[in-house]
Amino acid sequence: MAWLDYLLPLFFLFPLAAAATVVVALRSLHDARVRSPFDAHPLREPGQALRDRLDRAFATLFLNAALGPVLVLTPLVYGMGRMLFSRHQNWIEWALYGVLCTLLAIVVSFRLMRDYQRIRRLKLGLACELAVGQELERLIRPEAHPYFVFHDVPADTFVIDHVAITPHAVFVIETRARTPAISPAGETEDTVVVEHERLRFPGWMERRPQRKARQATRWVASWLCRELGQPVPVKGILALPGWKIEREVPDDDLAVVSGEGLAAHLTDACPGIAPMDPMLHDRVIEALNRRTLTRELGHLEGPSI
Numbered sequence: 001m002a003w004l005d006y007l008l009p010l011f012f013l014f015p016l017a018a019a020a021t022v023v024v025a026l027r028s029l030h031d032a033r034v035r036s037p038f039d040a041h042p043l044r045e046p047g048q049a050l051r052d053r054l055d056r057a058f059a060t061l062f063l064n065a066a067l068g069p070v071l072v073l074t075p076l077v078y079g080m081g082r083m084l085f086s087r088h089q090n091w092i093e094w095a096l097y098g099v100l101c102t103l104l105a106i107v108v109s110f111r112l113m114r115d116y117q118r119i120r121r122l123k124l125g126l127a128c129e130l131a132v133g134q135e136l137e138r139l140i141r142p143e144a145h146p147y148f149v150f151h152d153v154p155a156d157t158f159v160i161d162h163v164a165i166t167p168h169a170v171f172v173i174e175t176r177a178r179t180p181a182i183s184p185a186g187e188t189e190d191t192v193v194v195e196h197e198r199l200r201f202p203g204w205m206e207r208r209p210q211r212k213a214r215q216a217t218r219w220v221a222s223w224l225c226r227e228l229g230q231p232v233p234v235k236g237i238l239a240l241p242g243w244k245i246e247r248e249v250p251d252d253d254l255a256v257v258s259g260e261g262l263a264a265h266l267t268d269a270c271p272g273i274a275p276m277d278p279m280l281h282d283r284v285i286e287a288l289n290r291r292t293l294t295r296e297l298g299h300l301e302g303p304s305i
Contacts, residue, residue: 047161170234183202
């Protein structure tokens with residue numbers, strides 16, 4: 001029967017199907033999240049949201065790299081089976097199998113290049129997050145010097161990189177990673193010009209980082225006012241690690257910094273502002289602690305981006 005010529009070669013695909021099943025099973029075992037041995041709550045570090053995205057990117061790279069060859073070999077293996085069972089050699093059919101293998105190889109190659117570029121961007125972002133996090137860790141002092149830092153604070157539909165509570169104000173710190181440009185002479189161009197509504201990088205301009213930083217600052221101020229029933233001084237900071245900052249306008253509602261010396265900047269950023277009431281200071285810390293803990297337990301809705 002003619003249809004057997006097309007059915008029997010499918011048996012040659014069983015080893016490939018078994019290999020694909022093993023790959024998918026191994027993927028399901030990948031989970032880099034860790035929990036506290038004391039209370040079983042998930043542990044968070046600076047840049048934890050980027051760490052999670054980086055883990056998912058590596059898992060996707062693993063799938064594409066492992067399943068890609070299996071997918072590319074499928075038409076070739078099936079075609080070899082067809083050649084064994086077919087009574088007549090149809091060179092057009094064999095050419096189609098070859099073309100299909102080539103197209104699948106191109107698709108897999110593009111997916112691997114996309115995964116590589118995505119991982120590079122995420123690793124750069126994580127490096128910047130960790131650099132800013134290390135600067136913020138310098139704020140931690142004994143009880144007589146009350147500073148407190150939260151990382152990856154969940155808002156309604158986004159995640160705030162860092163929130164630092166100082167004796168004078170609450171600081172919302174957003175971090176953005178950008179690769180410095182290279183001039184035709186081979187020199188690194190790492191100076192960004194700060195305007196009120198945009199950033200002028202060498203060769204391009206952006207408005208979104210400042211807009212998102214201001215959005216996060218407004219959200220924290222509004223949320224704390226609702227939670228505590230009184231206004232709390234909140235200031236915004238946009239950190240661009242690795243860049244030299246050149247300002248065309250003075251800092252107003254949003255300070256743009258390189259991230260170096262950030263701890264000293266926070267301690268000196270409130271001239272003339274009276275310290276917060278100690279009770280209010282503690283209530284701000286309790287509210288943010290509840291917010292982060294509730295999100296970890298899965299009671300808050302809204303995707304994190």
